[in-house]
Amino acid sequence: MLRIAKFSSFRCWRRFLLVLPSAMGQESSAQQLWLQFFADPSQWWDHRFDKNNPRYPDFKHKETQEALWIDGRSTPPWVNKVLSAMRPGTIQRNVASWTLGIKRCVKEGQNRKALELFQDMQREGVSPDKFAFIAVLKACANLAALEKGKQVHNQVMQSQCESDIFVGSCLVDMYAKCGSIEDAWLVFSSMPTRTVVSWSIMIMAYAKCGQGQKALDLFQEMQQEQMPPDNATFVGVLTACTSIGALEQGRHIHALLIGLDADIFVGNCLVDMYAKCGSIEDACRVFKNMATHTIVTWNAMINGYVKCGLGMKAVEVFRQMKKEDLEPDSVTYMGILNACASALAIEDGKLVHAEIVHRKRCFDLPVANSLIDMYGKCGSIEDAWKVFTKMPHRSVVSWNSMIAACVKCGNGKKAVELFQQMRKEKVEPDNFTFVAVINACASILALIEGRQVHEQVIRSGFSSDIIIGSCLIDMYAKCGSIDDAYDVFKSMPVRNVVSWSTMISGYVKCGHGQKAIKLFQQMQQELVKPDGVTYVAMISACADIGALEEGKRVHAEVTRSGLELDVFVGSSLVDMYAKCGSIKNARTVFGNISRRNVVSWNSMLTGYALHGLGKEALLLFEEMCESGAEVDGSTLACLLSACSHAGLVDQGYYCFESMVPLYGIMATVEHHSCMVDLLGRSGCLNEAEDVINSMCCKPDVSVWMALLSACRINGDVQMAERAAEQILELDPENSSAFVLLSNIYAASRKWDSSTNLQQTRRKQKTRRKQHVIKQPGCSWIEVNNQVHTFVVNDKEHPCIQEIRDELRRLFMAMKSMGYVPNTHLVLHDVEEEVKEISLLYHSEKLAIVFGLISTPPGSPIQVLKNLRICADCHTATKFISKIVGRSIILRDANRFHHFKKGACSCRDYW
The missing domain is CATH 1.25.40 (Serine Threonine Protein Phosphatase 5, Tetratricopeptide repeat)
Structure with missing residues (x-):
C-alpha cells in the first residue's frame, strides 16, 4: 500500500490518501500514478534508513514537502522492483x-x-x-x-x-x-x-591530562566571569584537586557544593578526592552522609584506605559492602587485593581469591594480575606461581607481576629465567618488565645477565627511559661495575633527582666517596634540587672518607631544606658525625630527631661504640628501653660492640645472656662474633673459644676471625693455629687468615713457621693460580676540602719531601722524650735500623704530619685508616700530640682514637 500526503507551506496538514490498485489488471494505472510522483526521483529524500518512527514518511519531496509511506507487508512487488532498479543515490538521504x-x-x-x-x-x-x-x-x-x-x-x-x-x-x-x-x-x-558545558569540558580536560592546577585556575576564572557551575563542573574541579593532592582547595570546593553534594557523581568524587589526598576521615564523613552508595563509592573508599596505608580498614569496608548485597566488580577485587598486599594479609587475600573463583572472575586478566601481585608481596611465591600457570592468557602485565613477585621473594634467578621465557613466547617487554628484571639482576649480582638485559633495553628503544636508566645505574653499581654505571649515567638524555641520587649512591657503595662528593657538586651546578635520598647518600660518602667539613655543609643544606627532622636523614647525620670523629655533634643531631626509630637509636649506639664510649652506650640503651622503642638484633650487636671496645666484659656478658629472656631475640652469628671479640680483647681467650664451641649454629668465618685477631693481640700461637685451621677449612682461599697467622708467627719470632706457611700456601692449588694479596694499608686526611691519601713509604704525594723532613724532626724529638720504636711489629727478619725506618713511614704517620704542616697551629688533626692502627703508630701519635700540643683524632678499621697531651681515649685498649 502506498500512502501519499501533502503539506501546505503553512505546515497545516492537507491530507489525502490514495490507495494504489492491487489487482493485476490495474497495474498499469498504478505505475502511471507512481511515475506521476516519481518523475524525477532525485527530488525526493529517502528516509527509510534508520527510520525508528512508523509515522515518519519513507520518502519526502525536497520542494513540495509531499510525503510517501510504503507498507512493507502490502507493497506491490513492482514497487520494490522499481526501487531496486534505481541507481544508488537516485533517491537521496537527507x-x-x-x-x-x-x-x-x-x-x-x-x-x-x-x-x-x-x-x-x-x-x-x-x-x-x-x-x-x-x-x-x-x-x-x-x-x-x-x-x-x-x-x-x-x-x-x-x-x-x-x-x-x-x-x-x-x-x-x-x-x-x-x-x-x-x-x-x-x-x-x-x-x-561559552556555556557551563564548555567550561566544564575544558576544566575536566586539564584535570585528566595531569594539569590540575590549570583546571583550578580556569575554575577561578569561570567564577570571576560569574558563570554558575553545575555538577559536571564540580566533578572536573574535584578530579583536578585529586590529581595534584590539593586537599585544602578540595575542601574549599566542597564548601561551595551546598545543595549539589547529594548528586551521586559529585559524592563519589568527594570521597575519592579526600581519600587520595590522605584525609580518610573526611572521606568517611562524606561516605556516611551519602543517601545511596554505588559500587564506585565503595571502590573509592577501599582504594582510599589502601592509599593511606590502612589495608585492614579496606578489608573491613569490603566486608561491609558485601553485607549490603552489592556485587563487587573487577575494580573492587583489584582494590581489596592491593589492600591485602599492603597489609601482608595473606589469609584475607586467600578468602578473596576463593570468592573470585566462585564468581568466575579468576579469568579476568587485571584481577588475576592483582592476585599474582598480592601473593608476591605477601611472600607466597608458590601461590603466585599457581595463579600464573593457570591463566589461559597472559599479558605483559602478568609477566611483570610474576617477575616482580620473584624479585620480592628473593628469587632473582627465577625472575631472570622468567624474563628469558617471556622473550621465547614472543611477549614484548615494556618499561616495567625491564625495571623488574634489572632489579632481579642487581639482587643476585648477575653482571653478565644484566649486560644482556641492557642490550635488549637498547634494542627495544627504552634506553632513554629515565627510570630504566636509574635501575641500570643501580644494578651496575651493586655488581661492582661502577664504570658501566657511570657510562649509563652519562648517556642519559634527561637526568632527574633519582638518577643523580642513584649514581651518587653507587659511588658510595663502591667506596668512591670523593667521586660521590664531586658528582653532588656537579648536580647542584646543574640546578637539580636534592631530595632526602640524595642527602642520605652524600652524608654516607662524607662518613666513609671522614670529610667532616663537607659533611657540615651538607648538614646546613639539609637544615635549609627542612629535612633535618626526617628520621632517615637524621640517622645518617648521626652516623656521619660519629664516623668523622665528632661524637658531640652526633649526639646533638640525635637529640633533635623528634620521632626516633630503631635505626636512629642504633646509629647513636654505633657511634658510641666507635669512640670506645661503652658506658655512654649502656646509658643510651637504658634510655631507649624506657622510651618504649623497639629493640632488635642490630641494637644488641651495637651494644656488645660498645662493651667490647671499652673492655666492659661483665656488662657485655650480661647483655648477651639476656637476649632471649629479656628481649626474645635469639643470638645470631653476629652476636657470637661480638662476644668472642669482647672476651678475646680482654685476654679471656679460653672463654672466647668456649663461646664458639657452645654455639647452637655453625660458626662462620667471621667468628673464627674474631678469635684469630684476639690471638694476635695476646700472642697465643697455638690457639691462632686452631682458629686459622677452621677458617681455611671454611674458606680455603681466605687471604686475611693466612696473613694474620703469618704475622703472629713473625711477631713471635717464629720466622721458620712463617716462611713454611708461605711456602705451603703457594703450593695450594685448590683453584686456578691464586695469590694471597694483603690489603694495602692506607690513610687519608681532609685538608682545604680535599682528601689526601697516603700509603706506607709513600713517594707520590707532592709534599712528600717536606713531610719526611718534618717526620724525621719529630722522630728525634720523640726519642729524646723516651719513645722507643716497637720493632717487634716489623714482620721481616732484618736489621733493627731498617725496622725503625720501616715503622717511621707508616701511612698514618705520613697523614698526621701532612695535617700538621698544612693546617693552622692549634687546630685538631683528623686522620682515617682502612686497617687497624699498629701499636707503634699508636704510641708515636701519643708523643706527637704532646710535642705539638694539638688534638689528633684517628679512626681505624675498628674504632676512634682521640690523642691529646700524650694520652689516648682508648686507654691503650683496642
Whole structure:
C-alpha cells in the first residue's frame, strides 16, 4: 500500500490518501500514478534508513514537502522492483537521516562505522550540518582519532559552524580526549560564547591530562566571569584537586557544593578526592552522609584506605559492602587485593581469591594480575606461581607481576629465567618488565645477565627511559661495575633527582666517596634540587672518607631544606658525625630527631661504640628501653660492640645472656662474633673459644676471625693455629687468615713457621693460580676540602719531601722524650735500623704530619685508616700530640682514637 500526503507551506496538514490498485489488471494505472510522483526521483529524500518512527514518511519531496509511506507487508512487488532498479543515490538521504545513522553508531559503540557513514554522506554530496559534526566529533573523541578529528575541524571551519557553542564544546572535548590539550585550549579560548558545558569540558580536560592546577585556575576564572557551575563542573574541579593532592582547595570546593553534594557523581568524587589526598576521615564523613552508595563509592573508599596505608580498614569496608548485597566488580577485587598486599594479609587475600573463583572472575586478566601481585608481596611465591600457570592468557602485565613477585621473594634467578621465557613466547617487554628484571639482576649480582638485559633495553628503544636508566645505574653499581654505571649515567638524555641520587649512591657503595662528593657538586651546578635520598647518600660518602667539613655543609643544606627532622636523614647525620670523629655533634643531631626509630637509636649506639664510649652506650640503651622503642638484633650487636671496645666484659656478658629472656631475640652469628671479640680483647681467650664451641649454629668465618685477631693481640700461637685451621677449612682461599697467622708467627719470632706457611700456601692449588694479596694499608686526611691519601713509604704525594723532613724532626724529638720504636711489629727478619725506618713511614704517620704542616697551629688533626692502627703508630701519635700540643683524632678499621697531651681515649685498649 502506498500512502501519499501533502503539506501546505503553512505546515497545516492537507491530507489525502490514495490507495494504489492491487489487482493485476490495474497495474498499469498504478505505475502511471507512481511515475506521476516519481518523475524525477532525485527530488525526493529517502528516509527509510534508520527510520525508528512508523509515522515518519519513507520518502519526502525536497520542494513540495509531499510525503510517501510504503507498507512493507502490502507493497506491490513492482514497487520494490522499481526501487531496486534505481541507481544508488537516485533517491537521496537527507542530512537528518545520515546524522541519525551516525548518532546510532556512536551510541552503540560502533565509532569506526560512524566515521565511514560520515564519509559516505559526503561522497553522496550531502553537506553535514552542526548536528552531523557533533555526532562525528564524538566518534573521533571515543577513538582518540586526532588526525581524523583535525580533518573534521577543518570542515567545521569551512561550513562556518565553528561559532556554534555546541560544536565548539565538542571540538574542545575531542581534542582533550585525543591528548591535544593545546588544541583544546585554542578552540576554547576562541569561542565567542561559552556555556557551563564548555567550561566544564575544558576544566575536566586539564584535570585528566595531569594539569590540575590549570583546571583550578580556569575554575577561578569561570567564577570571576560569574558563570554558575553545575555538577559536571564540580566533578572536573574535584578530579583536578585529586590529581595534584590539593586537599585544602578540595575542601574549599566542597564548601561551595551546598545543595549539589547529594548528586551521586559529585559524592563519589568527594570521597575519592579526600581519600587520595590522605584525609580518610573526611572521606568517611562524606561516605556516611551519602543517601545511596554505588559500587564506585565503595571502590573509592577501599582504594582510599589502601592509599593511606590502612589495608585492614579496606578489608573491613569490603566486608561491609558485601553485607549490603552489592556485587563487587573487577575494580573492587583489584582494590581489596592491593589492600591485602599492603597489609601482608595473606589469609584475607586467600578468602578473596576463593570468592573470585566462585564468581568466575579468576579469568579476568587485571584481577588475576592483582592476585599474582598480592601473593608476591605477601611472600607466597608458590601461590603466585599457581595463579600464573593457570591463566589461559597472559599479558605483559602478568609477566611483570610474576617477575616482580620473584624479585620480592628473593628469587632473582627465577625472575631472570622468567624474563628469558617471556622473550621465547614472543611477549614484548615494556618499561616495567625491564625495571623488574634489572632489579632481579642487581639482587643476585648477575653482571653478565644484566649486560644482556641492557642490550635488549637498547634494542627495544627504552634506553632513554629515565627510570630504566636509574635501575641500570643501580644494578651496575651493586655488581661492582661502577664504570658501566657511570657510562649509563652519562648517556642519559634527561637526568632527574633519582638518577643523580642513584649514581651518587653507587659511588658510595663502591667506596668512591670523593667521586660521590664531586658528582653532588656537579648536580647542584646543574640546578637539580636534592631530595632526602640524595642527602642520605652524600652524608654516607662524607662518613666513609671522614670529610667532616663537607659533611657540615651538607648538614646546613639539609637544615635549609627542612629535612633535618626526617628520621632517615637524621640517622645518617648521626652516623656521619660519629664516623668523622665528632661524637658531640652526633649526639646533638640525635637529640633533635623528634620521632626516633630503631635505626636512629642504633646509629647513636654505633657511634658510641666507635669512640670506645661503652658506658655512654649502656646509658643510651637504658634510655631507649624506657622510651618504649623497639629493640632488635642490630641494637644488641651495637651494644656488645660498645662493651667490647671499652673492655666492659661483665656488662657485655650480661647483655648477651639476656637476649632471649629479656628481649626474645635469639643470638645470631653476629652476636657470637661480638662476644668472642669482647672476651678475646680482654685476654679471656679460653672463654672466647668456649663461646664458639657452645654455639647452637655453625660458626662462620667471621667468628673464627674474631678469635684469630684476639690471638694476635695476646700472642697465643697455638690457639691462632686452631682458629686459622677452621677458617681455611671454611674458606680455603681466605687471604686475611693466612696473613694474620703469618704475622703472629713473625711477631713471635717464629720466622721458620712463617716462611713454611708461605711456602705451603703457594703450593695450594685448590683453584686456578691464586695469590694471597694483603690489603694495602692506607690513610687519608681532609685538608682545604680535599682528601689526601697516603700509603706506607709513600713517594707520590707532592709534599712528600717536606713531610719526611718534618717526620724525621719529630722522630728525634720523640726519642729524646723516651719513645722507643716497637720493632717487634716489623714482620721481616732484618736489621733493627731498617725496622725503625720501616715503622717511621707508616701511612698514618705520613697523614698526621701532612695535617700538621698544612693546617693552622692549634687546630685538631683528623686522620682515617682502612686497617687497624699498629701499636707503634699508636704510641708515636701519643708523643706527637704532646710535642705539638694539638688534638689528633684517628679512626681505624675498628674504632676512634682521640690523642691529646700524650694520652689516648682508648686507654691503650683496642
